[in-house]
Amino acid sequence: MTNDQVAGASAPARMRTRRVMVGDVPVGGGAPVSVQSMCTTKTADAASTLAQISRLADAGCEIIRVAIPDAGSLDGFQEVCSKSPLPVIADIHFDYRLAIEAARRGASALRINPGNIGSWDRVDAVIDACGQAGIPIRIGVNAGSLDKKIAERQDLTLPEKLVASSVSFVEHFKELGFFDIVLSAKAHSVPTTLATYRALSQELPSVPLHVGVTEAGTLQQGTVKNAAGVGILLEQGIGDTMRLSLTADPVEEVNVAWELLSALGMRRRTPELVSCPTCGRCQVDMIPIAEEVSRRLASVKAPITVAVMGCVVNGPGEASDADIGVACGRDQAMLFANGKPIRKIPADRIVDELMSEIDRRFEAGGKD
Numbered sequence: 125m126t127n128d129q130v131a132g133a134s135a136p137a138r139m140r141t142r143r144v145m146v147g148d149v150p151v152g153g154g155a156p157v158s159v160q161s162m163c164t165t166k167t168a169d170a171a172s173t174l175a176q177i178s179r180l181a182d183a184g185c186e187i188i189r190v191a192i193p194d195a196g197s198l199d200g201f202q203e204v205c206s207k208s209p210l211p212v213i214a215d216i217h218f219d220y221r222l223a224i225e226a227a228r229r230g231a232s233a234l235r236i237n238p239g240n241i242g243s244w245d246r247v248d249a250v251i252d253a254c255g256q257a258g259i260p261i262r263i264g265v266n267a268g269s270l271d272k273k274i275a276e277r278q279d280l281t282l283p284e285k286l287v288a289s290s291v292s293f294v295e296h297f298k299e300l301g302f303f304d305i306v307l308s309a310k311a312h313s314v315p316t317t318l319a320t321y322r323a324l325s326q327e328l329p330s331v332p333l334h335v336g337v338t339e340a341g342t343l344q345q346g347t348v349k350n351a352a353g354v355g356i357l358l359e360q361g362i363g364d365t366m367r368l369s370l371t372a373d374p375v376e377e378v379n380v381a382w383e384l385l386s387a388l389g390m391r392r393r394t395p396e397l398v399s400c401p402t403c404g405r406c407q408v409d410m411i412p413i414a415e416e417v418s419r420r421l422a423s424v425k426a427p428i429t430v431a432v433m434g435c436v437v438n439g440p441g442e443a444s445d446a447d448i449g450v451a452c453g454r455d456q457a458m459l460f461a462n463g464k465p466i467r468k469i470p471a472d473r474i475v476d477e478l479m480s481e482i483d484r485r486f487e488a489g490g491k492d
């Protein structure tokens with residue numbers, strides 16, 4: 125279960141785009157911003173790919189993309205599509221025949237960059253195949269693979285080139301009567317990402333946007349870049365689905381995406397931990413306590429706010445919005461719920477007592 129609107133939070137107003145269905149997941153048209161990731165396994169190895177999809181689905185991934193680098197991946201792809209709990213997008217570069225075959229073999233959508241498919245005839249053949257299969261296409265424009273004519277223009281900035289490429293592709297698709305489009309135009313630079321997507325939302329207001337900072341780096345840097353780039357866009361109502369690219373286990377992409385949606389007050393799936401940075405008033409070793417609570421909250425599915433505060437002086441007050449929490453003292457801690465004290469607990473039982481209270485109140489019968 126997810127909360128598509130976090131209680132009490134003021135979520136950003138969303139731009140209204142056309143709704144497209146990726147399998148059973150709506151994208152655009154006011155649907156909740158969906159969370160995507162991409163498998164790192166070889167698609168030809170269907171068993172490994174399905175195992176990774178299962179882990180991603182458990183983490184809250186809603187749409188999965190897999191690479192189809194060659195014809196040898198197609199049998200595995202077909203098996204993945206038939207068994208996956210998530211809609212599967214086929215990611216194709218260069219070879220339009222792979223795209224057509226993926227559409228026939230059960231893809232819920234294709235992701236192509238028309239700029240590297242070759243001639244328009246080939247792009248049009250892919251559009252026809254998707255039309256027949258009744259599936260959408262994500263037009264994925266990348267700063268690193270722009271249409272050559274546009275890439276060579278000296279009079280345009282990089283965001284202007286990305287927007288010009290995107291607009292020309294979308295216009296072509298629409299001229300053929302194909303409207304089930306999702307668009308992305310990604311860069312690894314946050315300022316370029318912001319400028320590009322802001323312009324796209326003005327130039328193509330009805331087209332659902334897939335947002336993300338691409339090639340954002342390893343876990344820490346990539347999280348910060350995506351939080352800045354995607355966070356600002358979402359706050360401005362721009363973006364219908366997202367993939368936060370990280371050089372890490374793809375489950376981390378999903379975890380970070382949900383943290384971002386939760387921080388923006390847009391969607392909540394799991395607990396949010398409020399923990400103080402500690403100061404000279406703190407009388408316990410807070411960091412391991414907060415880390416242990418964070419680790420154990422990973423298995424809690426209730427969208428609650430949990431506070432772990434370093435002192436009984438300011439703790440309950442500072443965490444008054446929390447559903448449940450502890451304010452730690454020298455030998456004992458105060459357990460509180462909804463900002464009010466409930467009972468004292470001994471210092472060596474802080475995490476266990478907090479977690480069992482969470483289990484009793486929120487896991488057994490939902491949020492009380």
Ligand code: SF4
Pocket residue numbers: 400401402403404405406433434435436437438439442
């Ligand atoms: Fe300091 Fe207490 Fe505030 Fe933590 S809750 S930062 S220990 S005053």
